[in-house]
Amino acid sequence: MNTTIKAHFKQATVKGGVAVLQLEVLTDAAGAFDVIKQAGRTVVLTIESEQQELDFGDEYETEPLPFDDERPANVDFETSEIYDPIEDEDHMLTEGSN
Structure with a gap:
């Protein structure tokens, strides 16, 4: 028998090398x-954390990054960290920009 149910794990009590769930x-x-x-029987228990799945369907489309594979000169390609803010060019990212 293989049954999957949703359960709330309330507590565990450990005593003498045995845990009661x-x-x-x-x-x-x-x-x-x-x-x-x-x-009262021996069973195999598999635990999986509940994680809500969000279904966006076709309503939302992803938007491309403002820079495809090439990042502005003041953005580290590996970490996306902004260094040496360039303020005189509107297309460059500055500190605090998202």
């Missing part, structure tokens, strides 16, 4: 009772 699962979640029925 407390998880909270919503009972209306798909597969919740399949997991609950495993209480």
Whole structure:
């Protein structure tokens, strides 16, 4: 049996070389009772942090950088760090520019 459910990891208690993990699962979640029925049995537990996925779809297009492969003379190519601000040329980046 392979069941994936979302659970809130509430706490872990460690005593004498054994850790007791407390998880909270919503009972209306798909597969919740399949997991609950495993209480008292040895199971394999895989933990994955929840990370929200943002779907931008086709609504947003990426914009090219103002300088393709070539950066202005006052920007380090490797770190994008600005050094020796050039203030007399409008197309050059200066300190604090984004």
